[in-house]
Amino acid sequence: MTAATATAAVSVTPRARTGFAAFLRRHPTVAIGGALLVAIVLASLAAPWLATVDPISINPSQRLRSPSADHWFGTDRFGRDLYSRVIYGGRVSLVVGLSVAGLATLIGLAIGLVSGYLRAVDVVVMRVMDGMMAIPAIMLAIALIALSKASIFIVIVAVTLPEVPRVVRLVRSIVLTIREQPYIEAATAIGTSVPRIMLRHLLPNALPPLIVQATYICASAVLIEAALSFLGAGTPPEVPSWGNIMAEARPYFQLKPAMVLLPGVFLAVTVLAINLVGDGLRDMLDPRLARRM
Amino acid sequence: MHVFLIRRLLAAVPVIVVVTVFVFALLHLAPGDPAAIIAGDLATAEDVAKIRAKLGLDQPLLIQFFTWIGQLLHGDLGNSIFSAHPVSELIAQRLEPTVTLTVMTLFISVLLAVPLGVIAAWRVGSWIDRSVMGFAVFGFSVPGFVIGYVLIWVFAIELDWLPVQGYTPLAKGFWPWLSNIILPSVTLALAYMALIARITRASMLETLSQDYIRTAHAKGLATRDVLMGHALRNAAVPIVTVIGIGVALLIGGVVVTESVFAIPGLGRLTVDAILRRDYPVIQGIILVFSGAYVVVNLVVDMLYTVLDPRIRY
Numbered sequence: 001m002t003a004a005t006a007t008a009a010v011s012v013t014p015r016a017r018t019g020f021a022a023f024l025r026r027h028p029t030v031a032i033g034g035a036l037l038v039a040i041v042l043a044s045l046a047a048p049w050l051a052t053v054d055p056i057s058i059n060p061s062q063r064l065r066s067p068s069a070d071h072w073f074g075t076d077r078f079g080r081d082l083y084s085r086v087i088y089g090g091r092v093s094l095v096v097g098l099s100v101a102g103l104a105t106l107i108g109l110a111i112g113l114v115s116g117y118l119r120a121v122d123v124v125v126m127r128v129m130d131g132m133m134a135i136p137a138i139m140l141a142i143a144l145i146a147l148s149k150a151s152i153f154i155v156i157v158a159v160t161l162p163e164v165p166r167v168v169r170l171v172r173s174i175v176l177t178i179r180e181q182p183y184i185e186a187a188t189a190i191g192t193s194v195p196r197i198m199l200r201h202l203l204p205n206a207l208p209p210l211i212v213q214a215t216y217i218c219a220s221a222v223l224i225e226a227a228l229s230f231l232g233a234g235t236p237p238e239v240p241s242w243g244n245i246m247a248e249a250r251p252y253f254q255l256k257p258a259m260v261l262l263p264g265v266f267l268a269v270t271v272l273a274i275n276l277v278g279d280g281l282r283d284m285l286d287p288r289l290a291r292r293m
Numbered sequence: 294m295h296v297f298l299i300r301r302l303l304a305a306v307p308v309i310v311v312v313t314v315f316v317f318a319l320l321h322l323a324p325g326d327p328a329a330i331i332a333g334d335l336a337t338a339e340d341v342a343k344i345r346a347k348l349g350l351d352q353p354l355l356i357q358f359f360t361w362i363g364q365l366l367h368g369d370l371g372n373s374i375f376s377a378h379p380v381s382e383l384i385a386q387r388l389e390p391t392v393t394l395t396v397m398t399l400f401i402s403v404l405l406a407v408p409l410g411v412i413a414a415w416r417v418g419s420w421i422d423r424s425v426m427g428f429a430v431f432g433f434s435v436p437g438f439v440i441g442y443v444l445i446w447v448f449a450i451e452l453d454w455l456p457v458q459g460y461t462p463l464a465k466g467f468w469p470w471l472s473n474i475i476l477p478s479v480t481l482a483l484a485y486m487a488l489i490a491r492i493t494r495a496s497m498l499e500t501l502s503q504d505y506i507r508t509a510h511a512k513g514l515a516t517r518d519v520l521m522g523h524a525l526r527n528a529a530v531p532i533v534t535v536i537g538i539g540v541a542l543l544i545g546g547v548v549v550t551e552s553v554f555a556i557p558g559l560g561r562l563t564v565d566a567i568l569r570r571d572y573p574v575i576q577g578i579i580l581v582f583s584g585a586y587v588v589v590n591l592v593v594d595m596l597y598t599v600l601d602p603r604i605r606y
Contacts (some may be wrong), residue, residue: 012453015555029430113604125307127308127311128311129306130307130308130311131307131308131309131310131312131314131315132311133541133542134308134309134311134312134583134586134587135312135316135579135582135583135586136539136541136542136544136545136582136583136586138545138549139544139545139548139563139578139579139582139583140547140579142548142563142567142575143316143319143576143579144574145567146566146570146572146575147319147330147331147572148330148568149330177503218434219434223421223436224435226438227436227437227438227545227548227549228604230438230549230552231548231549231552231564231567232567232568233563233564233567246439246442247439251440253446254457256441256448257446257450260442261439261442261444261446262437264438264439264442264443265439267436267439268434268435268436268439271433271434271435271436272430272431272434272435275430275433275434276430279430282457
């Protein structure tokens, strides 16, 4: 009882007036997540300089080597340098994560705004969304990829599609609660057009939770891309990604566990960092949601 | 209750229709000629034509759709392109390991995650609460196949307590069956547990701030009775909802986990089907998985009225 009141008290303390530094001090996990994420992004951008060898250059005399001064993470079955491959692999994860988060949010926002505001459209759209949500995300992505030539673009499309219904539901629920507010009524009464109401009144209200949702979608997209590549249905084998590096190392797992585990650690840390930043944004932008979660 | 049952069943119909149309459309949404893609790079024009005829792709779209629906209604999911066996038969053969894995995971997750969430909410802000929440973020972030390999490395290779991979049917003995299913179930359970623990804590926090909880404490009820009898009972609806929705997560995880642990279930069948571009099999598995999801969530909806008699439809 006392404990529950305590959380309520925390969430109503004004956040806006306290500085960014104070926020980070109060949420050390967010600071850690943010720092990790910055490091990963920088490492991916600087991959050509950080990598010691060309990640796709084959060296048959140096196959399946253990970590050494020349090959920090060892080499794979073609003698390719694993450290360089892992550094380059981050690029795929981040590109897919960011593209999916952006695309799914934009598409979901558009559908959600229309669906929440126009009753006739809503019935049909929501049934379609319910149906899409009944198909597990990975299965849906697998089905789409199985019918196309493997490419990063197809992976992005296939991972975006199952994320859209989640955004639609969020936006729609926000629109439904706001559209009954007196100020929307007033706007309608003075003859504001529907698109203008959506852009000027509904969109700003939907934005904070949407940004938080986008972060979580980004994390989920990185996970799904890695899972797809791991299953052999994702990023094409010639582009190193954490998922397909792990997939290629699988047959040698019992001999050289590090070959599988090292890219796995990078993947896990990246997703963890994105999720921590997401939690931080949620606490900052939407204290009410923070308490509920 | 009967009226509610029927109404709820009817509400599931559009969902199933959408799923079916979607699964059908998948084959036609893809860019290019599906027959050519399924046939692969080395196929001759003859092979492509053969596949096109086999899948009925040479027919008008509407006829294709209704033929397909007609077969579905007869329980016919078509035949595998690769092995020519009926898809329903292939799925039935692979059902046991997958059902074992999911039921075991559900069991472990609910048994551990609900108490963890309850304790976290009860001792909110304490180190227990912070560790449970930390665990929840961790469980969401670390992919199943990474956890799986770490567990194999520790418990199967280094400690040598459990088998590395494989599956033994229950018919071949309890221990061989259990020892094979422990690691995959724990792997699959982590993300699911994170989800359930988090919602349990949130829902419990909401209920624990209610007046009747204070009353229960005031009249001298033991803490355990207040938490389990009063608070959890009232916090149950969101928890059960998330358990139902989380089944989608579980199904996605099955595909990856079975692949890591070489379990011959539906997940393996899916992966094999992708590599062979065996489209009827992929379609069949999606239908089965989605059907399972719809049924589970129907059951969850029914549970609402049992858990909370105030809910009337």
